[in-house]
Amino acid sequence: MINKEEIKSWFMSLQDEICASLEALDGEGIFREDLWQRHGGGGGRSRAISGRKIEKGGVNFSAVEGTLPDKIKAKLELENADFFATGVSIVLHPHNPHVPIIHMNVRYFEADGGKYWFGGGIDLTPHYIVEEEAQFFHQSLKDVCDASDKSYYPKFKKWADDYFYIKHRNETRGIGGIFFDRLNSSTSEGKQAYWEFVQRVGEAFIPIYSHFIEINGDKEYTQQQKEWQFHRRSRYVEFNLVWDAGTKFGLETGGRTESILMSMPPLAKWEYNKIVDSKSEEGQTLHQLKKGIDWV
Amino acid sequence: MINKEEIKSWFMSLQDEICASLEALDGEGIFREDLWQRHGGGGGRSRAISGRKIEKGGVNFSAVEGTLPDKIKAKLELENADFFATGVSIVLHPHNPHVPIIHMNVRYFEADGGKYWFGGGIDLTPHYIVEEEAQFFHQSLKDVCDASDKSYYPKFKKWADDYFYIKHRNETRGIGGIFFDRLNSSTSEGKQAYWEFVQRVGEAFIPIYSHFIEINGDKEYTQQQKEWQFHRRSRYVEFNLVWDAGTKFGLETGGRTESILMSMPPLAKWEYNKIVDSKSEEGQTLHQLKKGIDWV
Numbered sequence: 001m002i003n004k005e006e007i008k009s010w011f012m013s014l015q016d017e018i019c020a021s022l023e024a025l026d027g028e029g030i031f032r033e034d035l036w037q038r039h040g041g042g043g044g045r046s047r048a049i050s051g052r053k054i055e056k057g058g059v060n061f062s063a064v065e066g067t068l069p070d071k072i073k074a075k076l077e078l079e080n081a082d083f084f085a086t087g088v089s090i091v092l093h094p095h096n097p098h099v100p101i102i103h104m105n106v107r108y109f110e111a112d113g114g115k116y117w118f119g120g121g122i123d124l125t126p127h128y129i130v131e132e133e134a135q136f137f138h139q140s141l142k143d144v145c146d147a148s149d150k151s152y153y154p155k156f157k158k159w160a161d162d163y164f165y166i167k168h169r170n171e172t173r174g175i176g177g178i179f180f181d182r183l184n185s186s187t188s189e190g191k192q193a194y195w196e197f198v199q200r201v202g203e204a205f206i207p208i209y210s211h212f213i214e215i216n217g218d219k220e221y222t223q224q225q226k227e228w229q230f231h232r233r234s235r236y237v238e239f240n241l242v243w244d245a246g247t248k249f250g251l252e253t254g255g256r257t258e259s260i261l262m263s264m265p266p267l268a269k270w271e272y273n274k275i276v277d278s279k280s281e282e283g284q285t286l287h288q289l290k291k292g293i294d295w296v
Numbered sequence: 297m298i299n300k301e302e303i304k305s306w307f308m309s310l311q312d313e314i315c316a317s318l319e320a321l322d323g324e325g326i327f328r329e330d331l332w333q334r335h336g337g338g339g340g341r342s343r344a345i346s347g348r349k350i351e352k353g354g355v356n357f358s359a360v361e362g363t364l365p366d367k368i369k370a371k372l373e374l375e376n377a378d379f380f381a382t383g384v385s386i387v388l389h390p391h392n393p394h395v396p397i398i399h400m401n402v403r404y405f406e407a408d409g410g411k412y413w414f415g416g417g418i419d420l421t422p423h424y425i426v427e428e429e430a431q432f433f434h435q436s437l438k439d440v441c442d443a444s445d446k447s448y449y450p451k452f453k454k455w456a457d458d459y460f461y462i463k464h465r466n467e468t469r470g471i472g473g474i475f476f477d478r479l480n481s482s483t484s485e486g487k488q489a490y491w492e493f494v495q496r497v498g499e500a501f502i503p504i505y506s507h508f509i510e511i512n513g514d515k516e517y518t519q520q521q522k523e524w525q526f527h528r529r530s531r532y533v534e535f536n537l538v539w540d541a542g543t544k545f546g547l548e549t550g551g552r553t554e555s556i557l558m559s560m561p562p563l564a565k566w567e568y569n570k571i572v573d574s575k576s577e578e579g580q581t582l583h584q585l586k587k588g589i590d591w592v
Contacts, residue, residue: 034569048568058568168547168556234560241537242547251464251538260464264530264566271562272344272354273330273554 001188002195007108008063008086012045014106014202015061015088019047021206022059022092025213028052031059036256040066042084046259050266053099053217057092058262068111069253080112087120088202091263092209097229098216100126100133100174101236102209103263105246106202116191118198119181121156122205123164125174125236127229129285131295134175136211138295141178144204148197153296156180161291166239171289173239228282230269237268297484298491303404304359304382308341310402310498311357311384315343317502318355318388321509324348327355332552336362338380342555346562349395349513353388354558364407365549376408383416384498387559388505393525394512396422396429396470397532398505399559401542402498412487414494415477417452418501419460421470421532423525425581427591429511430471433504434591437474440500444493449592452476457587462535467585469535524578526565533564 019031029051037043044062051057063086073081087107094101106120124137138157145152156178164173178201183194240247240263250260276283315327325347333339340358347353359382369377383403390397402416420433434453441448452474460469474497479490536543536559546556572579 050568056566056568168550168553230563237533237564238537238557241534242544248538254464257464258569261534261566262568266567267526267563267565268533269563270352270557270560272346272352272558 001191004084004086004108004110007195010199011063011086011088011106011108011202012061015045015047015059018088018090018206019049019059021210022049022054022057023051025210025217026051026053029054029057034258036259038064038066038256039254040064042066044256044259046256046262048262053094053096053213055093055095056266058090058259060089060259060262062087062089062259072249072253076111078111078115082112084110089262090205093233093265094213094217096217096219097127097221097225098219099212100124101233101265102205102212104201104205106198108198115184117182117184118194119183120198120201121160121163121177121179122201122208123160123174123177123179125232126285127225127232128281129175129288133212133215134288134295137175137177137208140204140208142296144200145178145197147200148193152180152197153178158292164239165291166235166243168242169235169238171235171286172291173236173289175288175293175295176291227269230267231271231274233265233268234270236263236265240264297487300380300382300404300406303491306495307359307382307384307402307404307498308357311341311343311355314384314386314502315345315355317506318345318350318353319347321506321513322347322349325350325353330554332555334360334362334552335550336360338362340552340555342552342558344558349391349509351389351391352562354386354555356385356555356558358383358385358555368545368549372407374407374411378408380406385558386501389529389561390509390513392513392515393423393517393521394515395508396420397529397561398501398508400497400501402494404494411480413478413480414490415479416494416497417456417459417473417475418497418504419456419470419473419475421528422581423521423528424577425471425584429508430584430591432507433471433473436500436504438592440496441474441493443496444489448476448493449474454588460535461587462531462539464538465531465534467531467582468587469532469585471584471589471591472587523565526563527567527570529561529564530566532559532561536560 029049031047031049034046042064046060049057065084068081068083090104092102102124104122108118110116142153160176160179163179164176185191247260276286325345327343327345330342338360342356345353361380364377364379386400388398398420400418404414406412438449456472456475459475460472481487543556572582
């Protein structure tokens, strides 16, 4: 049966491969690495890039272990407080407003006594929603899911719609994607199947993001479109700081702040009560920031 | 005994006076007003400005009433769910990085059965901390407090230090100020005294802020100093969205989002793991973002 050390090394290799591919895609930026250690045990490799196409990006690996605080132990319904958690997290903010913000995460959690689960997902936040692009994105994720289990895509797509939701704006963060958590099985085959699924998700990241950089990375844009990007980024900040369970958990339990907040955008702008013409491209995008759209 | 209607009209006049003074100070910007009504009862007057000296500012008045959700009723330890709440809230983000961000709030809450309390405060977030300016600010607040009760300043100054604290950065939001909540008394004289204190706080706002605009509103600054302002504003965002109880409460209970988030800055920038020379002016400011500094 696959064990935590094997999962950890696969995640480390995934981080390496993704960073190498992103440097090639960007053509200029080089990842800067920070190694960090966690007080209670374990640590991570945070890698940040600021290049020609990626304005600000982070590709982080971590593998931490130790004892969970009582409050979290209770929340996770665990009997034992000893845990191990490893994962890769990515957020990329592009220069070009026609390239979407992308987020990917794959993770594995294990507690003493054999309890474990996998979690993760990929979701997209286009500054401008273009139907074919949204369709490509969701079809790619559906293919990844279907290769494992036909029931995954509809379930994990809905999960993403519900998770990446900015309640106080009554809008989704972007066009969603897939989100899953607490995937666990009582059999060795079941665990292996989940692990293969998580690997497929991790491997899907580069082909998907390359597509967006390739089609729009060099597209012309106006200052007004850049302003719109700053505006949409403010909503990204609001989601991450107000609603994202992972960010809140990290900040409240004393995780490495700079790694947790690598998801924050380079420049974001808040304008009071911004009026958007509903017939404009921007207005059309706002109109599609809702749950339950069947993009495939 | 002072009643809620008198408090409400005084707060409305305070908003009017402050807006008129700020327009005069700015010399160009004019407040734009949005009237809004709350579903459950009451409403507000949100006023926003974007001018020559104030890059983005909000001066909001509200008076809401109705029935509290059970969860909040329990949290506030109230027997009856009928409530009335009124207040004035201000946040100003200046163009000039040498002018501080300022925040002021005065509020009154009343529940059926005679339970009530006052709350509020003023706090300052300079992009660059200058000792004489910090001293002026705290001395002004101490004078306001001392006119009511000599015990207030030390108590409310410490409360602000503890409240305006960004735990995940291990730094205060700025140089603090005063913060108080749940001020209530069993006697009519006691209520009157608290009310006079709250009025003094409200009236202190313009003289204090005028000083900063007058001494630094036209001071020259570099692009690098503007960049530093964007950076410091990112911390302001983090405090408000992650730790500010008022913002969280508002967003979670379905308050008017645009009024609650009028505190957000016009432009903010996140840079991964920003390195600041501890000997620079910026580094000196960071060094003073801590609790317990006796500015007076």
